[in-house]
Amino acid sequence: MSGALHAPFCADQAVQVKTEVREIEQVARGTYRIRFAAPEIAERIFPGQFVMLRMAGTSDPLIGRALAMYDVIEDAAGRPEAIDVIFIKKGKFTTAVAEAGRGAALDVWGPLGNGFSIAAAETLLIAVGGVGQTPMLALAAEALGRRSFGRPSGYAQRVTMVYGARSGDLLACTAAFRAAGIDLRLCTDDGSAGERARVPELVERLIEALPPPAGDSVSGSAQGSTAVRIVSCGPEIMMEKVAAVAADRSIPCEVSLETPMACGIGICFSCVARVRQDDGEWDYKRTCVEGPVFDAARIVW
Amino acid sequence: MPDLSVHLGRLTLANPILVASGTFGYAREMERIVDCSRLGGILPKTITAEPRTGNAPWRTVETAAGLLNSIGLDNDGVDAFLENHLPYLAGIGTAIVVSIAGKTRDEFVRMAAQVAGEPGVAALELNLSCPNVSGGVDYATSPEACREVVAGVRAVSDVPVLAKLTPNVTRIVDIAAAAAEGGADAVCLVNTLLGMAIDWRARRPLLGNVMGGLSGPAIKPVALRCVHQVRQAVDVPIVGIGGIQSIDDVMEFLVAGASAVQIGTANYYDPTISTRMIDALPAALAELGAESVSEIVGTLQTSPPPQPASAFPTPDR
Numbered sequence: 001m002s003g004a005l006h007a008p009f010c011a012d013q014a015v016q017v018k019t020e021v022r023e024i025e026q027v028a029r030g031t032y033r034i035r036f037a038a039p040e041i042a043e044r045i046f047p048g049q050f051v052m053l054r055m056a057g058t059s060d061p062l063i064g065r066a067l068a069m070y071d072v073i074e075d076a077a078g079r080p081e082a083i084d085v086i087f088i089k090k091g092k093f094t095t096a097v098a099e100a101g102r103g104a105a106l107d108v109w110g111p112l113g114n115g116f117s118i119a120a121a122e123t124l125l126i127a128v129g130g131v132g133q134t135p136m137l138a139l140a141a142e143a144l145g146r147r148s149f150g151r152p153s154g155y156a157q158r159v160t161m162v163y164g165a166r167s168g169d170l171l172a173c174t175a176a177f178r179a180a181g182i183d184l185r186l187c188t189d190d191g192s193a194g195e196r197a198r199v200p201e202l203v204e205r206l207i208e209a210l211p212p213p214a215g216d217s218v219s220g221s222a223q224g225s226t227a228v229r230i231v232s233c234g235p236e237i238m239m240e241k242v243a244a245v246a247a248d249r250s251i252p253c254e255v256s257l258e259t260p261m262a263c264g265i266g267i268c269f270s271c272v273a274r275v276r277q278d279d280g281e282w283d284y285k286r287t288c289v290e291g292p293v294f295d296a297a298r299i300v301w
Numbered sequence: 302m303p304d305l306s307v308h309l310g311r312l313t314l315a316n317p318i319l320v321a322s323g324t325f326g327y328a329r330e331m332e333r334i335v336d337c338s339r340l341g342g343i344l345p346k347t348i349t350a351e352p353r354t355g356n357a358p359w360r361t362v363e364t365a366a367g368l369l370n371s372i373g374l375d376n377d378g379v380d381a382f383l384e385n386h387l388p389y390l391a392g393i394g395t396a397i398v399v400s401i402a403g404k405t406r407d408e409f410v411r412m413a414a415q416v417a418g419e420p421g422v423a424a425l426e427l428n429l430s431c432p433n434v435s436g437g438v439d440y441a442t443s444p445e446a447c448r449e450v451v452a453g454v455r456a457v458s459d460v461p462v463l464a465k466l467t468p469n470v471t472r473i474v475d476i477a478a479a480a481a482e483g484g485a486d487a488v489c490l491v492n493t494l495l496g497m498a499i500d501w502r503a504r505r506p507l508l509g510n511v512m513g514g515l516s517g518p519a520i521k522p523v524a525l526r527c528v529h530q531v532r533q534a535v536d537v538p539i540v541g542i543g544g545i546q547s548i549d550d551v552m553e554f555l556v557a558g559a560s561a562v563q564i565g566t567a568n569y570y571d572p573t574i575s576t577r578m579i580d581a582l583p584a585a586l587a588e589l590g591a592e593s594v595s596e597i598v599g600t601l602q603t604s605p606p607p608q609p610a611s612a613f614p615t616p617d618r
Contacts, residue, residue, distance in 0.1 A: 010330040016573045054570055059366040059518045059546075063570050092363075109334070109572055262361045262368060263569035266330035268323075269346070269372045270361035284355055284375060289330065 010289060011265040015040045016109040018056060022082060024101050028165075028172035031131065032098050033086045035073060041110045042072050042080035046149035047139035048256055048293045051083065051110030052264035053093075055100075061092040066261045066271075066288070068135040068233075069111070070173075072149065083108075086134045086172065112264045113292045116254060121229035123210065124156035126182075127203045127242045129164045129234025133172065135256060136161060139231065140182045156229075158183060162202045164238070168193025199234070200241035207249060226252060231293075233258070236301070243296035253296035259287045274300035303586045304593035305579075307341070307560045309538045310486025312424045312461035314396055314561060316341040317594050318551065318579050321542055321565035322400035322426060322465075323347060323372065327386040328393060334572045339579055341561060342396035345386060347428045348416075349401075350408050352378040357509035362498045367519030367544075368566050369496055371510035374402060379412055383419055391421020398463060402428040406446070410453040417458035424460050427451065427485075430467030430492040441467045441492075444479035451483030461486040463540065466527075468520075469495050473527050474534040481537035489540040489563065490527045494520050517566040518544040525557050532558025532599050546574065548581035558599040 023035040041051060052064035067085040075081040089098045097104055116139055124143045126136050140161065141147035145154025160183040165171050167190050177184050186194025187202050195202065210228060232242040233256040246253035261271040265288060272284035273291065275298050282300045285291070305316035322344035328337050337343060355375025362369045376382070379401070390397045399416050403409030413425055427450060429441035440446045447464065454462050464480035466473060468491040477488045493514025498507040506512070524543025531539055541559030545551060546567040554562050564575045582594070591597045 010326075010332065012333055014334055014572075016334060016571075061363060062366055062517055062566075063361075063363045063368060107571065260359055260361070262363075262370075263572070265326075265334065265572060267326035268361060268370070268569050269326075269355065269375050270359070270370070272355065272358060272360065272375070 011112055013044045013111055014109050014265060016107065017041065019106050019108055021097065021100070021102055021104040021106065024098070027086065029169040030089050031086065031170065031172050032089060032094075033070065033084055033173075034097065035082050035084045036106055036108065037082045038108050038110075039079065039081050041108065042083050044150065045069050045072060045083065045111035046115050046151055047142050048115030048135050049111040049113045050264070050292065051085065051108050051112060052261075053085070053097075054107040055093065055096055056105035056107045061096065063262050064107070064109070064264060065093045066112070066264050068256070069138060070134045071137055086131060088131050109264065113288060114290070116231055116256075116293050118152050118155050119226070119229060119252065120155045121226045122157045123228045124159045125203065125206065125228055125230045126159060126161040127199050127230060127232040127234075127238070128161065129199050129238045130166075130170065131172075132232075132234030132256070132258070133163055133177075135233060136182075136231075137173065137176055137180055140177070141180045144181050146181060160185065160206060162187065162199050162206065164188065164197075164199040164202070164234075165193075166190065198241075199238050200245055203230070203242055204245045207245065207251070229253070230296075232256070232296070239296070240301040243299065243301070247297060254293050255296045255299060256292045257287045257294060257299070258292070261288050264288045276300055303583050303591065304595070305582060307594050307598075309424075309463065309540065309560055310461050312396065312398075312463075312486055314341040316579055316582065317555065317559075317561035318575055318582070319344060319398070319540070319561060319563045320568060320575050321563035322428065324565040324568045327390065329386075329389055331568075331572065335576055338394040339576050340395050341579075342398050342423065343390065343393065344398045344400050344426055344563065345382070345390060346376055347374055347400040347402050348376050348379050348382045348412075349374055350379055350403060350412055352376065352381065359507060359509050362507040362513070364496070364498055364515065365519060367515050367517035368569070369498055369508060369513040369515050370493070371508045371513030373510065379415060383416070387419055387421055396423035397421055398424040398426050400426040400428050400465070403450075406440075406450050406453055409440075409450050410457055413454040413462075414457040417460045422460055424463060424486070425454065425458060426463040426465050426489060427454060428465050428492075430465055430469075439467065441465075441476055442470050444475045447476050448479040448483040451480050451485045455484035463487045463489050465489040465492055465542075467492045468523055468527055468543075474530050477531040477535045477537060481535055485537060487538040487540055487560070488531065488535075489542055490531060490559075491520075491524045491543050494523060516544065518546055520544050521550060525553060528554060528557045528559050529601065546571065548578050548585050551578055551582070552585050552597075555594065555597050556599070556601050558601065560595070560598050
């Protein structure tokens with residue numbers, strides 16, 4: 001991964017602020033988008049990064065929750081002001097926030113993690129399952145040059161997103177994805193929306209249908225423009241299969257891991273994943289500071 | 302401005318707020334969030350003689366007002382620590398208390414000899430009580446073993462030595478007394494309580510290592526009790542640890558008999574809490590009419606008050 005974008009294994013931009021839920025909207029079955037003002041975080045966060053959220057003033061739930069940035073909202077003067085995140089109501093924290101609704105007091109710290117790397121590609125192919133869609137609106141908007149998050153934008157000519165869920169009522173924010181210029185391909189396990197298919201097989205079919213690459217640009221190297229790059233976020237088994245599809249064809253692929261975190265800032269060593277080292281051996285790496293986005297080829301699934 | 306400085310045997314600290322090992326990384330992770338130079342001291346994550354991969358996930362599980370962990374002393378070993386982390390830590394400008402864990406008494410002594418001479422090491426904390434390392438003897442469950450390790454380390458180390466003890470014993474007073482006999486400058490009370498969490502539907506433990514150490518507000522009453530008992534029975538400075546998340550918690554530990562405290566799990570869920578406690582300390586001391594931290598340490602009155610304020614005093618609820 002590019003050194004310049006790689007956080008030096010610490011939360012080098014993070015600040016902690018107190019805020020409250022300004023807006024809450026149900027975006028799919030059991031799935032909510034909340035908005036909270038946090039200008040100091042909003043002005044620095046970029047796609048693939050996350051924040052830690054906690055209900056202020058309670059010991060139950062005690063620990064913060066890591067949630068990816070879905071969108072950054074600007075104020076009337078065009079300054080980044082608020083952040084949107086999306087979660088499924090399941091468990092202590094998400095249930096408490098969804099039920100408290102507007103005005104719920106939050107402790108927030110971020111931005112955290114190293115986010116998606118910037119690498120030019122003709123097609124950025126996004127493969128997501130369930131709530132793993134969250135970071136992709138901002139990523140697509142940045143890749144297509146429609147939004148800038150304080151770093152280069154406009155590095156993909158087109159963005160195609162395969163978005164799968166168990167059933168259609170779990171698919172969220174599809175109108176927003178289309179409005180951002182994404183070529184959206186939906187699939188569900190039960191066929192209730194989009195194709196009745198799994199994400200990895202749809203990804204494989206899409207790749208097969210792509211025009212053959214010019215020259216030898218598909219070399220697995222992230223240097224220079226590539227015909228296609230894949231980014232993936234969602235259930236681990238889905239990401240593993242997407243990564244295998246990419247590896248078979250030497251397509252660069254990044255995955256955003258969702259290991260349970262306790263701090264989000266690199267101090268607890270909970271959120272480890274097995275990551276292959278330069279010497280070929282694996283070691284546990286902290287997903288919060290060394291990820292959550294990793295080169296898929298380095299993950300030992 | 303009151304005098305915030307405290308003494309732990311030969312170790313003098315600018316203030317009594319330290320951050321506990323394993324809950325603050327190697328401090329570099331926190332440099333943009335916390336002004337680490339203001340802390341009374343920093344305990345970097347425990348180091349071992351050899352690198353350790355650590356335990357399989359899940360490594361932490363939230364419980365009611367608490368956190369279970371079984372990280373397994375994931376670290377790159379003492380040599381990597383001295384090369385990669387100590388130079389940064391030594392430059393922060395606060396006391397660096399290096400936490401070490403050995404598998405044997407000799408390993409503790411060898412590590413202590415190696416680390417104690419390095420510039421920037423203010424003191425050593427002996428992690429005698431990590432519940433997550435299988436195969437090793439728990440040096441804080443046997444008074445004799447505890448005394449021997451502490452004495453062995455004292456013999457090779459010029460810097461102050463702190464002994465971190467486990468609450469998972471029948472009589473912590475005996476262990477603390479043994480640590481003091483061995484020459485510990487202070488005892489740190491307490492490490493985590495051994496616990497577990499279960500998914501009954503899957504009939505599986507939630508932690509990869511089955512059992513782990515419980516920390517957070519849930520254990521604060523146990524830690525306070527241990528501080529109180531040791532204060533009553535043993536003449537050794539105490540560092541209180543266990544569920545401290547507010548200035549009120551800090552004051553409770555000081556009054557109970559701790560000369561200093563370590564903030565642990567709260568760093569995870571409120572990363573800036575440690576320096577905010579330092580900000581709040583002078584006002585809390587003023588409430589007691591105190592001009593120094595040291596004058597309130599161990600001032601708990603356990604005899605009945607001469608006259609209750611009310612026939613049915615109600616605690617805050």
